[in-house]
Amino acid sequence: MDMMEAIRVRRSVRSFDGRPLTPEDRAALLALAETTRNPYGLPVRFALLDGAENGLSSPVIVGASHWLAGKLPRTPHAEEAFGFAFETLLLRAVALGLGTVWLAGTLSRGAFEAAMALEAGEVLPCVSPVGYPAKKMSLREQLMRKGTGAETRLPFETLFFDGSFDQPLSPAAAGELAPLLEAVRRGPSAVNRQPWRVVRDGDWLHFFEKSSRGYADKSGWDLQKVDLGIALCHFALAAEALGRRVSFSLEAPALPLPNGIRYIASYLLS
Numbered sequence: 001m002d003m004m005e006a007i008r009v010r011r012s013v014r015s016f017d018g019r020p021l022t023p024e025d026r027a028a029l030l031a032l033a034e035t036t037r038n039p040y041g042l043p044v045r046f047a048l049l050d051g052a053e054n055g056l057s058s059p060v061i062v063g064a065s066h067w068l069a070g071k072l073p074r075t076p077h078a079e080e081a082f083g084f085a086f087e088t089l090l091l092r093a094v095a096l097g098l099g100t101v102w103l104a105g106t107l108s109r110g111a112f113e114a115a116m117a118l119e120a121g122e123v124l125p126c127v128s129p130v131g132y133p134a135k136k137m138s139l140r141e142q143l144m145r146k147g148t149g150a151e152t153r154l155p156f157e158t159l160f161f162d163g164s165f166d167q168p169l170s171p172a173a174a175g176e177l178a179p180l181l182e183a184v185r186r187g188p189s190a191v192n193r194q195p196w197r198v199v200r201d202g203d204w205l206h207f208f209e210k211s212s213r214g215y216a217d218k219s220g221w222d223l224q225k226v227d228l229g230i231a232l233c234h235f236a237l238a239a240e241a242l243g244r245r246v247s248f249s250l251e252a253p254a255l256p257l258p259n260g261i262r263y264i265a266s267y268l269l270s
């Protein structure tokens, strides 16, 4: 399964069948965790944790034996870098036939931080169970998917723009860019808020955050920037899968921005 296919079939999996990971899948995940990068060059450390050994749990997860977690220094761009790196790892897990789901809130956080030996100045943004999806979703999972509208996404024209924020971009006008933006659109986000907005400007794609209230804490940590890291990841992996090259930049374009819109990063497509 290539990354385009992994992006297409990925969904949050919260019900697992209880089987422990096979030694082959464990080894494959460990190898992938070692080679996962992010365009910010920040050092993200991942671990594959045994749930029972470390007392790990989440009220929304059933039947998971193993968990993926990551930590990194709490520096500028830590959110986007983590979002990019962890989503890369989770999509590679999906390509192995495994189920995953991003968890930022519903987890036994203290137990995860202890298992990861979190130190002062480090942050453990999110974790994911990893295992074999159950044949049937738990009732709670079904209700959660309804509650967040997990099957749906905002319209293409609400998320993507042509040259400026007052010019929506349609899939037809996006042309060969459309599958790459569709890969961004399908991404997971906290409470399915989809805060990513993208402006096409020639061969440049500028990524912005449209923030909703309640996702940034007093320390300045902004969970929706993790979503933006996921959007950048989907774009870059889809481009690579389709044989395109991308270069990353943090140089903000001189565009008039609507209220509540913040610049995140850009890709040059070639």
Ligand SMILES: Cc1cc2nc3c(=O)[nH]c(=O)nc-3n(C[C@H](O)[C@H](O)[C@H](O)COP(=O)(O)O)c2cc1C
Residues within 6 Å of the ligand: 010, 011, 012, 013, 060, 101, 102, 103, 104, 105, 106, 107, 126, 144, 148, 149, 150, 151, 186, 187, 188, 189, 190, 191, 192, 223, 226, 227, 230
């Ligand atoms: C950064 C982030 C944090 C999330 N935190 C949680 C969480 O704490 N609990 C949970 O059940 N789902 C969580 N999710 C999963 C989202 O609810 C889910 O991705 C979204 O509803 C879309 O559904 P889908 O992943 O099946 O496409 C999180 C997703 C992201 C990207």
